[in-house]
Amino acid sequence: MIYNVPMPSLGADMDHGKLMNWKIKPGDEVKKGQMIAEVETTKSTVEIESFKEGRVLDLLGKVGEDVPVGQPIARFEVAGSDLAPEPPVKIPEMRLKISPAARKFATDRNVDLTQIKGSGPEGQIELKDVEVKTHPIKSGSNLREAIAKAMSHSKKEIPHYYLKSQVTLGVLLKWVDEKNKNLSPENRLLVPVVLFKAVIKSLQDYPQMNGYFKNEVYEPSQPIHLGVAIALKTGGVLVPALLDAEKMNLRELNTAFQDLVQRTQKGELRNRELTEGTVTVTNMGDLGSEEVFGIIFPPQVALIGLGRMHKAPVVEKEIIKPEFVIDITLSADHRVTDGLNGARFLASLERNLKNPSQLE
Amino acid sequence: MNTTQIKELLIQVFHEIAPEIDFSKIDTAKPLREQVEIDSFDFYRIIVQLHQKTGIYVPDSKVMEFTNLDELITYTSEQPSPHQQLSPGL
Known part of the structure; x- marks a missing residue:
């Protein structure tokens, strides 16, 4: 038959x-x-x-x-009579081959292994496959959808309040310049990284800005997983986190950030980096707006916006002079903090930016 | 270093960092990022590589003020080049 x-x-x-x-x-x-x-x-x-x-x-x-x-x-x-009844088609089980390290990593972090494609021999799932997030990154429309969902949810659920401070950067830029003059080109400190470091330092003093609001309760996070908004060249934005950023010194943060940007553009992020951010920083870089009032990435409770650094007239000792400034903004969750907390946080950030030698 | 030499180096740097960009199509008198897909991080890498090739350090306060590549090229050409100073003695 x-x-x-x-x-x-x-x-x-x-x-x-x-x-x-x-x-x-x-x-x-x-x-x-x-x-x-x-x-x-x-x-x-x-x-x-x-x-x-x-x-x-x-x-x-x-x-x-x-x-x-x-x-x-x-x-x-096959042998047998054409009239013989067809046995029901048995559905074979999909047996996943997984390396022990990958299985442990996945179990520890609740990663669904059936969602991962293995790259090892015979499709075995290796540790690196579990670490690397294999979906939405490359698909523009999925990413668009994910952004739409998170941002709509945030705007519906989170009562944002917004604050802004303008900070002069003269001292900070001079300090960075002195450092960079003596560093080899590849170790050059990025100004945004120095700004991130100042943010991290302030977050350590204001833990009510770093954590999750879940089930009507705010839980501050001890580690600071600093989410950094990165515009993809293929369109859309991802917010991977610099994990345990509070443990890094400035040099380590500088290296980690550059690595993160490059891996983000290549689609080589790890699951945790995309899911465990405890706070977000958005940085306008050298192109774009002077100020940005961001939308909080739930379940986080705060977002710090770093506007485009630009020259502006600054009054100092009754004299007006041109100086580089940055507008830093805070979008925060009113269920967790009030404007006064936010203002104190921004004031702390301003102090840190004006005392860069403490940021090393 | 003269502007032609620096431009030559810049072409190499662009080729390494953004090989998809055809440098010959860039108008160096016009804002770079209105013409090509280069973000601030790429631009930072361009500055770093130019530093590696020329030995000339460009401070951030200058980088932020450049409005086009001509300004970067002119600035770099006006700086003493450590690499050139070394070469006659070698």
């Missing part, structure tokens, strides 16, 4: 699979349990086995083709 080999279902949410490779050809004698093809699902590549013994008549599915579950992909000639 002729047996049509169907595209198997490899999970409840699978409605089609992509044929990646045939391991059989017409005329082959196939044993039960023999691997006949490789199929890629949204989750991973899986080898599928034959449930019948027989001879391959023809291959209906082409390599690279997306085939709906249940549709025949091959025809076998």
